[in-house]
Amino acid sequence: MRPRTLISTSDLDATALDALLAAADAARTPPADGRRPLAGRTLCMAFLAASVRTRACLEEAAGQLGVELSDLTAAALTLGRNPAATAELARAAAEADAIALRHSLVPGRAQALLGELAAESGRPVLNLQSDADHPVQTLADVLTLHDAFGRDLRGRRVAVVWTWQRTPARPPSVPHGLLRLLPRLGVQVRVAHPPGFELADDARRVGSALATPPGAIVHAASFDEACEGADVVYPQSWAPGTLQHRPEEAAALAAPFSDWLLDAARLDRLAPEARVMRSLPASEGEELGPGLLESPRSLFYAQAAHRLTVMRAVLQWMLPGGDATP
Numbered sequence: 001m002r003p004r005t006l007i008s009t010s011d012l013d014a015t016a017l018d019a020l021l022a023a024a025d026a027a028r029t030p031p032a033d034g035r036r037p038l039a040g041r042t043l044c045m046a047f048l049a050a051s052v053r054t055r056a057c058l059e060e061a062a063g064q065l066g067v068e069l070s071d072l073t074a075a076a077l078t079l080g081r082n083p084a085a086t087a088e089l090a091r092a093a094a095e096a097d098a099i100a101l102r103h104s105l106v107p108g109r110a111q112a113l114l115g116e117l118a119a120e121s122g123r124p125v126l127n128l129q130s131d132a133d134h135p136v137q138t139l140a141d142v143l144t145l146h147d148a149f150g151r152d153l154r155g156r157r158v159a160v161v162w163t164w165q166r167t168p169a170r171p172p173s174v175p176h177g178l179l180r181l182l183p184r185l186g187v188q189v190r191v192a193h194p195p196g197f198e199l200a201d202d203a204r205r206v207g208s209a210l211a212t213p214p215g216a217i218v219h220a221a222s223f224d225e226a227c228e229g230a231d232v233v234y235p236q237s238w239a240p241g242t243l244q245h246r247p248e249e250a251a252a253l254a255a256p257f258s259d260w261l262l263d264a265a266r267l268d269r270l271a272p273e274a275r276v277m278r279s280l281p282a283s284e285g286e287e288l289g290p291g292l293l294e295s296p297r298s299l300f301y302a303q304a305a306h307r308l309t310v311m312r313a314v315l316q317w318m319l320p321g322g323d324a325t326p
Contacts, residue, residue: 036066154186183211263289
């Protein structure tokens with residue numbers, strides 16, 4: 001049987017996506033009575049980019065399910081710079097049941113490396129964040145939308161807007177992942193960013209191709225235009241791929257756009273039922289206006305909690321003997 005690999009949600013057909021989301025809904029609480037349904041299973045993890053929340057989430061979910069973790073970060077440090085490193089990492093993980101990798105350090109290449117690792121190892125591979133997608137985060141976002149608006153998201157509008165940060169450094173994986181996932185659920189995604197912060201054409205193309213109805217990705221000319229009529233505003237800072245590791249140039253490019261910020265005044269202009277989402281961490285005063293982290297209209301902490309839910313569901317889906325069977 002082909003290994004269940006999660007590199008991008010766009011790789012999942014409609015049946016698998018629906019079943020994985022249903023499994024995530026069922027995984028909102030950890031196994032009861034100390035049951036460890038994946039006891040004896042092993043997973044090798046490698047973090048080639050800094051991680052606090054994702055790593056903690058993986059470790060907690062693995063502990064709850066009984067998965068034994070092995071850290072191969074040191075063995076993977078040359079991945080992307082040394083063509084032989086993919087094979088070396090695959091050999092290092094040869095005895096594991098699955099591999100989880102966070103790698104966003106080589107823009108335009110990291111996503112392909114995940115596919116090569118899956119092919120080389122013959123093991124399920126979980127993308128913990130690449131340059132092109134962050135599937136655990138975006139699936140958690142969908143659960144958050146379900147809680148706020150119900151399971152049928154058709155016709156909802158989500159504004160994905162670039163927001164100012166003094167030195168933007170994050171890869172555009174979250175907005176790319178939202179473009180790939182939300183349109184196929186019937187959500188209209190309205191995207192806005194300043195010049196120079198364009199997103200990859202591939203994410204738009206894939207998202208549009210999978211969208212129901214077609215044309216569910218709309219480009220807006222300004223922050224406020226994107227937010228008009230939105231059910232959710234998703235402010236997220238990202239660096240252009242070409243400047244991801246050139247902080248001074250990224251800061252100079254972002255400097256004229258310090259007004260691209262969701263603040264209390266902009267929030268007040270939204271419909272009363274509109275909500276705010278974004279992946280954490282976030283900085284008030286740069287990425288968000290003062291007070292928004294604790295605003296009752298913000299769903300940030302629900303998103304963070306759902307990442308653990310999704311991680312439990314994905315591990316059970318990927319690993320042999322898991323309870324989830326999409």
